[in-house]
Amino acid sequence: MMELRKPYIIPVNDHVWLLDDDHMASCYVIDGTRQAAVIDTSIGLSNIQEAAESLTSLPLLCINTHGHEDHMGGNWSFDKAYMNLADLPLAEGWINGPEVREGIEQFGIHFPPFEHIEDGQIFDLGGITLEAVYFPGHTAGEIVLLDREDRILFSGDGIIEHLWLQLEESLPLRVQIDSMKKLLPLRNSFDTILHGHCQSPCGAELFDTLLAALEDLAAGNTADDIDYEWLGFVSKAHPYQPNNRRIVYKS
Ligand SMILES: [Zn+2]
Numbered sequence: 338m339m340e341l342r343k344p345y346i347i348p349v350n351d352h353v354w355l356l357d358d359d360h361m362a363s364c365y366v367i368d369g370t371r372q373a374a375v376i377d378t379s380i381g382l383s384n385i386q387e388a389a390e391s392l393t394s395l396p397l398l399c400i401n402t403h404g405h406e407d408h409m410g411g412n413w414s415f416d417k418a419y420m421n422l423a424d425l426p427l428a429e430g431w432i433n434g435p436e437v438r439e440g441i442e443q444f445g446i447h448f449p450p451f452e453h454i455e456d457g458q459i460f461d462l463g464g465i466t467l468e469a470v471y472f473p474g475h476t477a478g479e480i481v482l483l484d485r486e487d488r489i490l491f492s493g494d495g496i497i498e499h500l501w502l503q504l505e506e507s508l509p510l511r512v513q514i515d516s517m518k519k520l521l522p523l524r525n526s527f528d529t530i531l532h533g534h535c536q537s538p539c540g541a542e543l544f545d546t547l548l549a550a551l552e553d554l555a556a557g558n559t560a561d562d563i564d565y566e567w568l569g570f571v572s573k574a575h576p577y578q579p580n581n582r583r584i585v586y587k588s
Contacts, residue, residue: 339444341384346392349538352465353487354392355531358383362407363535365491367484368393369462375399376467376482376491377533378411378418381440386414398460399449400467402493403479404428406437408533413446419460421471422453424478427506454480467491470520474513476506483523489538490527496544497532498582503565503572510555510586517548547584550577554584 344356344364352368358379365376366389373393378385378401389397399415402408404424410431412418420428431437432448441447456471460482467482472495482491494501495516502513530539554575565574565585573588 339440339446342382344379344383344385344388346388347537349489349529349531350487353484353489355535355538356383356385356388357536358385358411360536362533363531364411365531366392367462367465367467367487368395369465370395371461371463372396372398374460374462374467375415377402377408377493378414380407381410381413383411384414385411398462400454400460400469400482401428401451402481402491402495402533403476404431405476405494406431408493413441413448415449417449418451419454420451421469421478421480422451423473424476425451427476427478470523472496472516472520473508474516475501475504477508479516481520483526485526488526488528490523490530490541490544492530492532494533496530496547497534498539498543498580500547500584501567503567503570503585503587507587510551514548514551514555517544517551520544546577546579546582550575550582550584553577554586 344358347355354366356364362379367374373395375389399418401420404427454469458469460467465486469480472479472481475494479495562575565572574583574585
């Protein structure tokens with residue numbers, strides 16, 4: 338059996354937990370009264386299902402914010418996983434790649450079927466509802482999930498300090514801005530943002546500062562932009578404050 342690590346579990350409140358998987362990615366467990374949701378599963382080197390079962394005895398729903406491997410890679414421990422199927426080619430491209438195929442054969446794991454998430458779909462956990470909102474930009478199939486009861490927005494890689502829009506699969510800047518603006522009517526429904534790489538909760542101001550920075554970038558204010566190296570490639574980054582945040586974009 339594959340040697341698995343355990344995520345570091347940080348309580349957000351008495352029924353929401355952040356699972357920090359070795360600072361590679363963060364997953365979340367939200368416990369209702371009838372079922373519990375697991376949002377994202379990291380890269381697949383931790384058993385996120387087992388970690389979730391240490392927090393709740395309710396049936397688990399596995400929900401992916403998008404199809405990148407550092408978020409859906411751990412789906413193998415579940416029987417079914419939800420995803421916006423616009424990201425299915427991304428997820429399948431990784432699952433069917435040689436490295437993963439080798440791991441699948443060696444360890445006898447399998448990836449579950451993906452069930453499509455509709456825009457506006459509600460996941461009713463009992464006492465807590467998660468509303469999925471399509472949020473194309475970082476990827477075509479990115480979603481965010483609003484927990485109105487806890488006033489938390491789970492934002493995957495869609496609303497994050499260092500936003501990556503430079504990837505081949507990322508959509509144009511205006512699409513990201515449209516996604517942000519589509520969320521404006523819900524802006525007063527959350528105080529906390531829990532994104533796909535959080536090590537502690539973020540304030541909702543992240544949404545406001547990111548939207549302002551995206552509009553600044555779209556207006557062509559790029560004089561302070563810098564080169565940004567990632568995975569052997571170079572792209573451009575638009576810095577914004579506070580704390581030297583970045584929007585990385587196609588150059
Ligand atoms: Zn991503």
